[in-house]
Amino acid sequence: MFVKSIALALSLVLAGAGIASAQSKKPTGPAAQQPAAAASSAPTRIQQFQAWGAYSYKQGASTVCYVLSVPTEKKPAGLDHGDNFFIVSQRPGQNISYEPQAMMGYTVKDASKINVVIDNKTFVMFTKDKAGWVENAAQEPALVAAMKGGHSMTVNAVSRKGTATSYSYSLAGISASLKQIEGCK
Numbered sequence: 001m002f003v004k005s006i007a008l009a010l011s012l013v014l015a016g017a018g019i020a021s022a023q024s025k026k027p028t029g030p031a032a033q034q035p036a037a038a039a040s041s042a043p044t045r046i047q048q049f050q051a052w053g054a055y056s057y058k059q060g061a062s063t064v065c066y067v068l069s070v071p072t073e074k075k076p077a078g079l080d081h082g083d084n085f086f087i088v089s090q091r092p093g094q095n096i097s098y099e100p101q102a103m104m105g106y107t108v109k110d111a112s113k114i115n116v117v118i119d120n121k122t123f124v125m126f127t128k129d130k131a132g133w134v135e136n137a138a139q140e141p142a143l144v145a146a147m148k149g150g151h152s153m154t155v156n157a158v159s160r161k162g163t164a165t166s167y168s169y170s171l172a173g174i175s176a177s178l179k180q181i182e183g184c185k
Contacts, residue, residue, distance in 0.1 A: 074165070084155075114156065
């Protein structure tokens with residue numbers, strides 16, 4: 001089941017990358033430098049670190065590495081949330097380092113924001129379809145640092161239907177998983 005979720009996450013990351021490059025407000029969007037149609041291989045799990053897994057795959061001549069986790073709690077309960085992930089990717093061939101991304105299991109409300117709250121500090125993400133990226137690229141390192149030192153992380157979004165949703169993520173293993181992809185080449 002987890003491997004199926006990871007394969008789904010990869011396909012969403014690749015699909016979201018093309019969307020982000022077309023729609024991103026920042027010049028270095030999730031794959032702004034990478035054409036969406038570039039050939040890629042299936043992801044390989046490098047290692048699992050508690051709630052976070054470290055993965056890599058080939059995209060053209062480059063290697064992309066990322067860490068990924070799934071929510072430990074979804075609200076409102078009883079709702080079909082689809083597959084939700086939080087990803088931090090590294091694309092050394094494109095000079096992209098530790099880029100956070102929220103992947104939702106549904107289309108988010110147009111022009112809405114995703115809020116990532118770590119120990120009462122909020123980071124705002126812009127959205128497109130089912131994904132969100134840090135609105136101010138200069139805040140990406142601060143978000144990653146907060147994840148490494150944080151105790152709890154909650155991702156809040158609004159669906160296209162107007163349903164407010166909330167996802168709790170464990171931060172156990174995030175530092176070790178990020179360290180694992182540090183040397184991604």
